[in-house]
Amino acid sequence: MSECRRIGESLAAYADDMLKPAERSGVERHLAACPECRKHADTERGARRLLRHSSQQLLNEPLPPGLRTRCEALARERSATPLARLGPWWRVRLVPVLLTVVVMIFGASAFFSIATRSSDALLAAQLTADHSKCFKLLGPPDGTSADARNIERMLLEQYGWQIHVPASSAEDDVQLIGARRCLYGDGLVPHVMYRVHGQDVSLFVLPGTARKPDDLVTLGHRSQIWSRDGSTFVLVSAADAGGMANASRYVMREAR
Amino acid sequence: MFRRRQPADADAFGAEVLRYLEPLYATAMRLTRNRADAEDLVQDTLVKAFRFSDKFERGTNLRAWLSTILHNTWRNRVRDAGREAVEVDSTRVEEAEAADGSATSETPEQLLLRNTLDGDLRAALDDLPDVFRQAVWMRDVEEFSYAEIAKALDVPIGTVMSRISRGRRMLLDQLRKTKATA
Numbered sequence: 001m002s003e004c005r006r007i008g009e010s011l012a013a014y015a016d017d018m019l020k021p022a023e024r025s026g027v028e029r030h031l032a033a034c035p036e037c038r039k040h041a042d043t044e045r046g047a048r049r050l051l052r053h054s055s056q057q058l059l060n061e062p063l064p065p066g067l068r069t070r071c072e073a074l075a076r077e078r079s080a081t082p083l084a085r086l087g088p089w090w091r092v093r094l095v096p097v098l099l100t101v102v103v104m105i106f107g108a109s110a111f112f113s114i115a116t117r118s119s120d121a122l123l124a125a126q127l128t129a130d131h132s133k134c135f136k137l138l139g140p141p142d143g144t145s146a147d148a149r150n151i152e153r154m155l156l157e158q159y160g161w162q163i164h165v166p167a168s169s170a171e172d173d174v175q176l177i178g179a180r181r182c183l184y185g186d187g188l189v190p191h192v193m194y195r196v197h198g199q200d201v202s203l204f205v206l207p208g209t210a211r212k213p214d215d216l217v218t219l220g221h222r223s224q225i226w227s228r229d230g231s232t233f234v235l236v237s238a239a240d241a242g243g244m245a246n247a248s249r250y251v252m253r254e255a256r
Numbered sequence: 257m258f259r260r261r262q263p264a265d266a267d268a269f270g271a272e273v274l275r276y277l278e279p280l281y282a283t284a285m286r287l288t289r290n291r292a293d294a295e296d297l298v299q300d301t302l303v304k305a306f307r308f309s310d311k312f313e314r315g316t317n318l319r320a321w322l323s324t325i326l327h328n329t330w331r332n333r334v335r336d337a338g339r340e341a342v343e344v345d346s347t348r349v350e351e352a353e354a355a356d357g358s359a360t361s362e363t364p365e366q367l368l369l370r371n372t373l374d375g376d377l378r379a380a381l382d383d384l385p386d387v388f389r390q391a392v393w394m395r396d397v398e399e400f401s402y403a404e405i406a407k408a409l410d411v412p413i414g415t416v417m418s419r420i421s422r423g424r425r426m427l428l429d430q431l432r433k434t435k436a437t438a
């Protein structure tokens with residue numbers, strides 16, 4: 001191994017003042033005789049000093065709206081009474097696991113059946129699992145509203161999805177609370193989150209696929225499926241949620 | 257040592273964890289370079305921290321413990337997404353160093369004195385390849401030891417040192433270019 005290469009391996013520790021005295025003098029002897037390595041060593045020390053000098057500023061990134069409130073909700077769930085502590089465990093661990101098992105069962109049944117109905121049930125089960133997971137784990141708190149145009153811009157800029165997101169509608173008691181990229185299901189899809197009459201409601205958009213309209217109940221949730229302009233839309237809400245008719249009509253009319 | 261937390265403890269632990277949201281989010285932003293993923297990463301980190309709170313040893317550095325969870329979570333996500341970065345991007349380092357002389361003759365100390373803007377520094381960090389950015393950030397901003405970084409990233413200490421070294425050089429080179437074109 002050449003001397004420069006050997007010294008190069010010690011430069012991080014040299015810049016960090018972590019070398020033993022004997023190693024340090026060896027490095028310094030080489031640096032005194034080798035301008036190239038000296039330059040690397042200076043550069044490394046400069047970067048290190050610059051970063052340490054700015055570390056407090058770098059670590060002080062303003063939080064986006066809603067993140068602190070969501071994290072506080074996670075902390076509150078955790079600090080509930082011992083009996084209630086089963087709650088987070090149920091919600092955070094067991095429910096997604098059970099839903100995943102159910103999804104796998106549906107997946108297996110779909111594998112053996114080519115019936116459209118079964119395919120819709122599979123889709124509904126997957127998205128219901130996503131709906132529950134996203135709201136339970138990451139759902140924005142009550143009272144948080146989001147601007148539809150900002151969400152559209154975020155979905156386009158960050159993920160390349162161009163969709164028309166139905167805005168909040170006071171008339172139909174629909175409150176838009178956010179959107180995210182859903183990591184479950186068949187790939188990555190936009191997941192737009194609403195609250196209607198205090199209930200969690202999800203709109204999923206599956207670009208580039210068309211399906212016949214369907215309306216079914218899976219895992220205690222109603223999934224309304226429709227297509228428009230080559231995309232499929234699925235609206236997921238609790239099956240027993242009351243007063244959804246106007247809200248459903250509004251979202252189905254507006255979503256593009 | 258380790259003991260299961262009681263509810264009152266859990267309240268205090270939760271409050272203590274929430275004190276570190278800003279640095280956690282800042283780290284998540286540098287790793288993901290994207291707000292939505294950074295928010296997800298912070299929330300996943302907190303879910304894990306609360307779930308495994310009884311593993312946290314009282315009196316030790318909570319911020320470092322949380323940050324280690326965050327880095328582990330990110331490492332696993334990158335791996336699961338099949339986005340494991342190239343081990344050593346030596347071509348890019350060599351190109352950067354070849355261009356070194358042509359930018360400016362400013363020394364690192366002069367750069368420091370000229371008060372590099374935090375925004376420039378963030379942008380230069382974001383421009384580093386993932387593995388270098390993460391190693392440099394952990395060492396120089398979060399001040400982890402080489403051993404702690406090696407454990408969190410699941411790579412040998414020699415690799416950590418090499419990534420830090422190359423990452424620092426690329427970072428300063430990027431800043432020189434920014435200054436030269438400003």
